[in-house]
Amino acid sequence: MRTPDRDQRGPAFAALCTALVIVLAVIPAAAALSADYAVLPNGSTYRAVIEVTDISRYEFADVGFMGESVPVQVADVQLSGDCSPCKYNWSRSWGAPSSIEFEKGNYTVSYLAPLHDNNLQGTFTQPYHVNVTIPQEFDVRNPLLAGISQGANVTRYADNTTTVQWNKTVMFNVRFYDPGQEEILWFFLQFMGILVLVLVIIPYILSMKKIE
Structure with missing residues (x-):
């Protein structure tokens, strides 16, 4: 049976x-939505170009230390899609992140936003292909100065620009640095090396000679 x-x-x-x-x-x-970020040469601003689907509202917010929504001051906001021009209305509640509202559909949202401490991050409600372009004035190759969230693919080009990419991620984070920060780091490491030599290694050698 x-x-x-x-x-x-x-x-x-x-x-x-x-x-x-x-x-x-x-x-x-x-799930093949994309989010492209380009850090501008001065490192204080970035341009975001983000695909969105089946929504009627987009909020300009970052994630705070405790996971809360932190308002992001944006400029040059553009909305593109199957419309010309694509119209939207601003919504600004006191103390809350600003947002734009539009007819429900699929769009690309583009805007400029300030960048603080050479650190760029973002979160999404669904997986995104994320691409971050970093200009030649900055670098991410030194792990003592840079920080990149898991799953990233880093490419350094001949013109010294860098791209950092994530495939299907719901969050990303990248911290970059300039040559001045790297010089300060090497100076600090050299200074610490001299201190170790003077305070530890040389006294140890002298003590060993006395014992002999």
């Missing part, structure tokens, strides 16, 4: 596998 049961489960299992293949084929297409 069990053999017929197995025969019935075979087609059902095959149908389930087919359904999973179809679902997996559809999900990447639905």
Whole structure:
């Protein structure tokens, strides 16, 4: 009596596998939204170009230390999509992040925002392909000065510009540095090396000679 049961489960299992293949084929297409960030040469501002889908409101906010929404002061906000021009209305509640409202649909939101402490981060409600372009005035290769969240692919080009990319992530963080910071770091390391030599290594050698 069990053999017929197995025969019935075979087609059902095959149908389930087919359904999973179809679902997996559809999900990447639905999750292939992109977010591009370009740090400007002075390092104090960045341009964001973010794809959004099936929404009617976009909020300009960052994530605070405790996970709270922190307002971001933006400028040169642009909305593009299947409309020309794409119209939106501002919504600014006291103490809350500002936002724009528009007809529900799929769009690309672009804006300028300030950058603090050479650190750029972002969070999303669904997986995004994230691309951060860093100008030649900055670098991310020194792990003592830079910080990059997991899953990133870093590319340094011949013109000394850098791109940092994440594939399907819901959050990212990148901290970069300038040549002046790297010089200060090497000076500090050299100074610490001299201190160790004078205060530890030389006294140890002298004490060993006395013992002999």
